Amino acid sequence: MYPFTPGSYAPRNGWYVAAFAEEIGEALLSRWILNQPVVMYRTADGTAVALEGRCPHRHFPFGESKRIGDTIQCGYHGITFDAAGKCTFVPSQTTIPGVYSIKRYPLVERGLWAWIWPGDPARADEALIPTLDEIGYTLPGMIPNAFYAMHVKGRYQLLNDNLLDLTHLGYLHGTSIGTPDDAATPEVRDLNERRLSSRRTMLDTPQPPLHMENTDYRGPIDRISGMDFFFPGFHSGIGEQRYPRSHPQAGQIINTSRVWHAVTPATRMTCNYFFAMSATTQERLDRAKITLKPVLDEDSFATEAIEKIIQTMDELPPELMLKSDVTAVQGRRILQAMMDRETLEREGLDAATA
Template sequence: MYPFTDGSYAPKNGWYVAAFCHEVGEELLSRWILNQPVVLYRKADGTAVAVQGRCPHRHFPLGASRRVGDAIQCAYHGITFDAAGACTFVPSQEKIPGVYSIKAYPLVERGLWAWIWPGDPALADESLVPDMGDIGYSLPGYHARALFYHHVEGRYQLLNDNLLDLSHLGYLHHSSIGTPDDAATPETREANNRFIRSRRIMRNTLRPAVVDWQTDFAGPIDRVSGMDFHFPGFHAGIADVLVAQGHARAGELLRSNRVWHAVTPAGRTTTNYFFAMASPDPKALDEAESYLKPVIEEDIFATVEIEKIISTLDELPPELMLKSDGTAVMGRRALQRMMDAERQ
């Protein structure tokens, strides 16, 4: 499935964000992940769990059911499953069939996020969860906050492509966070088998509108912009603004943010999208929440509109690629390798 080979749309063996930690509580939380219904909740001891969200009896949604202690009781016929997925009660009979169970997913909490492994649980290595230091979550003096969750009517790779090609900032987000230099400035890249890193350093550059309310410095600026893509669906971004070289205060940090985009396939053409941010100034996060809301909505708009076209055309023509697509192509190839390995 575009842009991957036939039958491919997302890797299964990898850690995805299932929810922000604060979303997971005593109430049952329903979420579709890789075309499967999932239910998340916390047990009485505070442990977050994730289980299959479909009763195997009549396929009733367990997310629309009820808690009975640490178990879920299907609201249709009362069949009950514990937090490990085992069936513990069938009201209509004493003997519980051995086949009656639901899948329990590996789930770990790191930083702001609850991470789920949708694939083979035997391969769920917690060391593969993105390191909180590597993504900038544990920077001294920075305050992190979960800001937005959206269910997006577009396939997951469209949002990955968006985040892997920041040349769009100066055009899709020209009135807020970007300038034409986001496309005109060459990027440097670094990659291994777990992530792709991209950076642009813009010297003596134009001021995006977002800078004007974040600093009272009116002189020339330098910008550092980039994104790290941690496979298969987590993007950690950097956005620093400094006094430009040649100025008496050259190199002084005027503004510094870390942003995190988690992109988790819901279905084949729908996505769970999580956005969070960190700043040394908690008040800046209050302002950013309202300022960035329309920015995130612009990315969602682009994703949805592209999905409408590619899912409707009788035949999808090949893309005409540009130099700026290099990072996105690297990301696509890395994910395709993961999916190919799963098939083997």
């Protein structure tokens, strides 16, 4: 499925953001994740739990069910499951069938996020979750804030593509956070097992319009912009603006921020999109929450408009690639390899059990 091989759309063995930690509480939170309904809540001892979001009896959604203590009572026939996914009560009989249980997904809270592992739970190694250090969450003097949990009517890879190619900043976001220099400046890439990183350093470059919120200075600046893509769906962005060599305060930081984009497939052709950010003051964050909303809307718009074109055309012509696509293509290849590995393993398993 574009831009992947037919049938594949996202790896299952990987940590995805299921929700902001602050979204998970007393109430049952329901969300589609990789084409499965999932329900989340926080138990009395504060543990965030993610369970299959569908009663195994008649497929009724647990998100529309009732929480009783730490258990979920299905809103339809009252069958009840505890936080481990074990059935604890069947209203119509006194014994509970051995098969009666639902999947509990590995769910780990780290930073602002609750991370879910939709694939084989035996492989859910927490060491694979981005550490708070490597995403710049622990930088001294920086305050992290969860901004928006969104639902976008486009496949998850369209947002990955978006975030792996920041040459769009000066165009899609030309009135806010980017300038043509974002595209004109070559990026430096670095790949390791965990993430694909890219950085641009722009010297003596015009300030993007929105950046002027943070300073009365209107002249050129030095700017660093970059993104680290932690597979399969988390993008940690870096932004730093300094006074340029020509300025009396040369080298001094005007503003620095981290932005975090988590993209999680909802269904095959829709996704969940979680945006968070850190800055040096809460005041800057409060302002950014407002001013960045239209920027996020532009990304959603692009994603949904492209999705519509992909779905409507009979035959989608192959994309014409540019040098700046190296990062996005590398990101796609890594995801495709993850999916291919899963397919092979599944087939091996099928062959072994055949």
